[in-house]
Amino acid sequence: MVFVNSHPSHSGAILRVKGPLEFNCQLDSTDALLMHKVISRTFESLRSKVKSESCVLTVCDSPVIIWPNKGFYVTPEEISPSTLCEDLHQWIQSDEQETYGKKSGKKKMKKNSVASVINLHLMMEVTKPGPLSAPILSRTVQKSHFLCTALPMDCAVSTSCSDSIKDACEKLVKTLTHQLCEMEKVTLQHMKGTTLLIPEPLHFLLPEPKGLVTVVYPAGVPDSQLETQRRDLHQQFELPDDRPFFRRGNAYHFPNEPYKDGYLRNPHLVLTHPTIDNGKVFLVQGIYSYHHYMQDRMDDNGWGCAYRSLQTICSWFKQQGYVEQTVPTHREIQQALVDVGDKQASFVGSRQWIGSIEVQVVLNQLLGVTSKIMFVSQGSELASKGRELANHFITEGTPVMIGGGVLAHTILGVAWSETTGQICYLILDPHYTGAEDLQVITDKGWCGWKGPDFWDQTAYYNLCLPQRPKII
Numbered sequence: 527m528v529f530v531n532s533h534p535s536h537s538g539a540i541l542r543v544k545g546p547l548e549f550n551c552q553l554d555s556t557d558a559l560l561m562h563k564v565i566s567r568t569f570e571s572l573r574s575k576v577k578s579e580s581c582v583l584t585v586c587d588s589p590v591i592i593w594p595n596k597g598f599y600v601t602p603e604e605i606s607p608s609t610l611c612e613d614l615h616q617w618i619q620s621d622e623q624e625t626y627g628k629k630s631g632k633k634k635m636k637k638n639s640v641a642s643v644i645n646l647h648l649m650m651e652v653t654k655p656g657p658l659s660a661p662i663l664s665r666t667v668q669k670s671h672f673l674c675t676a677l678p679m680d681c682a683v684s685t686s687c688s689d690s691i692k693d694a695c696e697k698l699v700k701t702l703t704h705q706l707c708e709m710e711k712v713t714l715q716h717m718k719g720t721t722l723l724i725p726e727p728l729h730f731l732l733p734e735p736k737g738l739v740t741v742v743y744p745a746g747v748p749d750s751q752l753e754t755q756r757r758d759l760h761q762q763f764e765l766p767d768d769r770p771f772f773r774r775g776n777a778y779h780f781p782n783e784p785y786k787d788g789y790l791r792n793p794h795l796v797l798t799h800p801t802i803d804n805g806k807v808f809l810v811q812g813i814y815s816y817h818h819y820m821q822d823r824m825d826d827n828g829w830g831c832a833y834r835s836l837q838t839i840c841s842w843f844k845q846q847g848y849v850e851q852t853v854p855t856h857r858e859i860q861q862a863l864v865d866v867g868d869k870q871a872s873f874v875g876s877r878q879w880i881g882s883i884e885v886q887v888v889l890n891q892l893l894g895v896t897s898k899i900m901f902v903s904q905g906s907e908l909a910s911k912g913r914e915l916a917n918h919f920i921t922e923g924t925p926v927m928i929g930g931g932v933l934a935h936t937i938l939g940v941a942w943s944e945t946t947g948q949i950c951y952l953i954l955d956p957h958y959t960g961a962e963d964l965q966v967i968t969d970k971g972w973c974g975w976k977g978p979d980f981w982d983q984t985a986y987y988n989l990c991l992p993q994r995p996k997i998i
Contacts, residue, residue: 569713
């Protein structure tokens, strides 16, 4: 563990600094103890650089440059050490990115409790003022092993509304120095011969009030081999040991950091909850991707709705750190059903529908996830399932696939009154065929709250309720 911040929602801004630090190390001996000493000296040299006057922080997409260790020198001149961190926003020229998914035109987004992020880039000055002595060249012939790599520094600190830039940068320098100490520990612990694994910093947002925590893992070592470290972290932060918090899939996604795969995340967060007398709202927990018709260059319009609902569920398990597998394609879903003997070989590559039972089978076959099935003989009975669905979202928090007639949908939550029985369902509709436009998707009801009359009152429905695995 590298650094613990206050919770972002309680902060003025998050300052995040990223950048490569060149790690160059010459090993003249294969003796393990001597190699460890040389590597430690190299890390100590890098820590000294970070604390030296040559350390430079530039605020991304702005003209602001900061020398945190040179009497705190800043350009432009209008900025002083006492300038508040939040005032840096006026110098940043890039368009603000939304927290979830892509921009959505003029629609006003629901205010998010997460603090804004100011990105900085870490650099080192390589030139120095004043006269330079002439270079001296020498030639030495010897056999040695030279290690050269770039350490991916990535630190974040939370600030309060009253923190000055000087205060924040002092925190950043301290955190960078600490991160190098943690990188040294991880490098030496996982060193094999003269081969080093690059230390990889990851940020995790823990439940309040614990906040943002940074952990350094060895790159290339799978989560399955890091369970001991995770158990120690769970114990350190007094976290339950039946769900993951420190797997790579749990890594915090900063609000202004776009997702590279093109899928929208959690479109329901921009919606206003329905008003129900004495009612409460019970929602999916965590992050999912919205999968729908016509994505991935796949024309499944008219038959692939259950496949897309299943993909949304799989994305939830991946993004909560339960599994490392990628979201399965239609063909992989079909092959899984053939592999377990549920379908004939000719099913692979077909355009045949699947239902809730097949979704349950595939989740178990591909992800090792078990599910409960809820049977409803007619749609009108769904209105009486508020307690069961509310309990599911409290205890499991997973998206629910519902299939009835020829349609499949994903239930992301319910608004339900225990006293009156009144209920609304938060529906994510896989039948959408358009672009990833959040405004269209929410304005047109492709992700939205629906009443009991949304369901076919005479059709029977099966609901697949995925269960969280008990893992760490």
